[in-house]
Amino acid sequence: xxxxxxxxxxxxxxxxxxxxxxxxxxxxxxxxxxxxxxxxxxxxxxxxxxxxxxxxxxxxxxxxxxxxxxxxxxxxxxxxxxxxxxxxxxxxxxxxxxxxxxxxxxxxxxxxxxxxxxxxxxxxxxxxxxxxxxxxxxxxxxxxxxxxxxxxxxxxxxxxxxxxxxxxxx
Amino acid sequence: xxxxxxxxxxxxxxxxxxxxxxxxxxxxxxxxxxxxxxxxxxxxxxxxxxxxxxxxxxxxxxxxxxxxxxxxxxxxxxxxxxxxxxxxxxxxxxxxxxxxxxxxxxxxxxxxxxxxxxxxxxxxxxxxxxxxxxxxxxxxxxxxxxxxxxxxxxxxxxxxxxxxxxxxxxxxxxxxxxxxxxxxxxxxxxxxxxxxxxxxxxxxxxxxxxxxxxxxxxxxxxxxxxxxxxxxxxxxxxxxxxxxxxxxxxxxxxxxxxxxxxxxxxxxxxxxxxxxxxxxxxxxxxxxxxxxxxxxxxxxxxxxxxxxxxxxxxxxxxxxxxxxxxxxxxxxxxxxxxxxxxxxxxxxxxxxxxxxxxxxxxxxxxxxxxxxxxxxxxxxxxxxxxxxxxxxxxxx
Numbered sequence: 218x219x220x221x222x223x224x225x226x227x228x229x230x231x232x233x234x235x236x237x238x239x240x241x242x243x244x245x246x247x248x249x250x251x252x253x254x255x256x257x258x259x260x261x262x263x264x265x266x267x268x269x270x271x272x273x274x275x276x277x278x279x280x281x282x283x284x285x286x287x288x289x290x291x292x293x294x295x296x297x298x299x300x301x302x303x304x305x306x307x308x309x310x311x312x313x314x315x316x317x318x319x320x321x322x323x324x325x326x327x328x329x330x331x332x333x334x335x336x337x338x339x340x341x342x343x344x345x346x347x348x349x350x351x352x353x354x355x356x357x358x359x360x361x362x363x364x365x366x367x368x369x370x371x372x373x374x375x376x377x378x379x380x381x382x383x384x385x386x387x
Numbered sequence: 388x389x390x391x392x393x394x395x396x397x398x399x400x401x402x403x404x405x406x407x408x409x410x411x412x413x414x415x416x417x418x419x420x421x422x423x424x425x426x427x428x429x430x431x432x433x434x435x436x437x438x439x440x441x442x443x444x445x446x447x448x449x450x451x452x453x454x455x456x457x458x459x460x461x462x463x464x465x466x467x468x469x470x471x472x473x474x475x476x477x478x479x480x481x482x483x484x485x486x487x488x489x490x491x492x493x494x495x496x497x498x499x500x501x502x503x504x505x506x507x508x509x510x511x512x513x514x515x516x517x518x519x520x521x522x523x524x525x526x527x528x529x530x531x532x533x534x535x536x537x538x539x540x541x542x543x544x545x546x547x548x549x550x551x552x553x554x555x556x557x558x559x560x561x562x563x564x565x566x567x568x569x570x571x572x573x574x575x576x577x578x579x580x581x582x583x584x585x586x587x588x589x590x591x592x593x594x595x596x597x598x599x600x601x602x603x604x605x606x607x608x609x610x611x612x613x614x615x616x617x618x619x620x621x622x623x624x625x626x627x628x629x630x631x632x633x634x635x636x637x638x639x640x641x642x643x644x645x646x647x648x649x650x651x652x653x654x655x656x657x658x659x660x661x662x663x664x665x666x667x668x669x670x671x672x673x674x675x676x677x678x679x680x681x682x683x684x685x686x687x688x689x690x691x692x693x694x695x696x697x698x699x700x701x702x703x704x705x706x707x708x709x710x711x712x713x714x715x716x717x718x719x720x721x722x723x724x725x726x727x728x729x730x731x732x733x734x735x736x737x738x739x740x741x742x743x744x745x746x747x748x749x750x751x752x753x754x755x756x757x758x759x760x761x762x763x764x765x766x767x768x769x770x771x772x773x774x775x776x777x778x779x780x781x782x783x
Binding site: 245246248249250252253254256257258259260261262263264265266267268269271272287290291295296303306307308310311312314315316317318319320323328331332333334335336337338340341342343344346347348349350351352353354355356357358359361362363364365366367368369370371372374375376378379 | 459462463465466467468470471474475477478482483530687688690691692694695698714715721722724725731732734735736740741743744746747748750751752753754755756757758759760761762763765766767769770771772773774775776
């Protein structure tokens with residue numbers, strides 16, 4: 218877990234910038250991989266906290282006593298119990314991945330030879346569309362980025378309410 | 388290798404020489420910019436924090452339309468990416484209606500000093516970044532505070548006060564005090580957040596050390612960039628460390644993990660029956676319960692799901708249905724205004740913005756999916772392994 222703590226303290230955008238320079242042609246898949254590899258620690262920490270509380274449950278003990286190995290134990294006894302949490306973490310990672318891609322692309326470090334919302338913003342800002350009042354160049358991508366992020370976040374919070382009765386209001 | 392040398396120098400407190408302003412040393416530049424950053428960000432953060440938390444506690448306690456409205460609005464605001472918010476604010480209030488200046492920390496005709504005119508000018512230039520920071524902060528804090536305060540509603544002291552006829556404001560104050568702890572620990576300078584906006588020098592927001600960091604294209608400024616980030620990050624860490632110490636003071640039983648809050652939020656509920664042997668996973672029970680339907684959740688869940696489906700459809704099926712399949716084709720001039728053929732005008736290369744938008748959404752979604760999947764897979768793998776084998780036996 219020491220590694221995770223170290224990775225967490227590294228400001229991710231710096232690594233993203235460094236990596237994006239190091240990799241000369243960036244396909245869409247490479248971008249996704251880079252961002253994913255940078256942003257796993259938060260999930261790891263939360264999952265670790267869950268796991269260490271779940272592993273003290275009785276059903277895990279029972280399974281251990283009946284002789285299942287650690288891998289089977291994790292897959293069959295621990296992960297199903299935090300699946301809802303993992304789904305939520307995935308949705309959050311998805312939205313933050315989209316936003317990180319947009320931020321990178323805005324700096325001109327996005328995937329090459331393709332179009333993404335961030336790249337549209339990049340060109341719009343570079344050609345001073347904000348100052349010249351060409352709103353159609355930068356308002357649509359910003360709005361759609363916001364919409365994507367908002368719908369993902371609200372999906373996450375509604376799922377949170379479903380799985381967590383204490384958050385539910387009547 | 389170069390990076391190692393850089394690390395060694397960093398350990399000795401030497402951040403190197405800026406590429407952009409060659410003779411200047413990075414630490415001097417940072418030292419110049421640091422007080423500026425703190426002075427500018429702090430008031431916005433304090434105000435945003437207070438407003439956001441009060442709003443969150445109020446929404447949680449009052450419930451009803453206030454809760455729904457405040458929650459959706461703050462969720463929406465907090466989901467606007469900071470650079471998008473900044474661009475929109477900038478366009479609306481500095482270009483479209485030129486109420487505020489578009490950039491700089493103070494008027495170009497002045498130099499920093501302690502006279503009234505300078506302060507006035509600095510304040511005037513401060514409004515826009517101040518607004519964007521406060522807005523973002525209110526949103527984020529309100530969402531977090533609401534979640535924490537809802538947990539407090541069941542507490543004995545709330546019921547007791549209610550039964551005793553204590554006024555609502557007072558109860559909200561009690562709840563606030565009890566729920567505020569995790570909000571305090573989350574308190575730090577919003578670090579890399581406001582950075583990218585300043586990528587265009589002409590339209591820059593007030594400078595912080597960020598101003599040294601990414602101006603147009605970061606690679607040629609890497610020493611400054613990394614240095615600025617390092618200092619910024621140290622600030623965050625110092626803040627966090629301080630908060631964590633305080634947290635330890637308040638809650639000796641606290642495991643000292645950031646996961647604590649998420650943990651409590653998600654798994655804090657008491658799951659009756661899980662201690663007994665269960666063959667069926669809770670997930671499926673929950674899923675079934677969810678499909679059976681609690682009305683409040685269903686609405687919001689379905690709305691956001693509907694939104695997503697529309698967005699995905701727009702990105703993946705839109706080009707086929709509307710027969711706009713060539714995002715890279717030049718169809719007009721520089722920034723042509725919206726017209727019947729180009730529904731959202733053209734961009735700087737004369738390409739159709741509407742077509743680009745559909746393909747852009749597609750690319751963004753694909754990248755997000757890959758990133759999310761990779762991060763979740765690695766995170767779950769390492770997290771379970773560490774949690775299963777690690778220090779937890781000590782803790783229990």
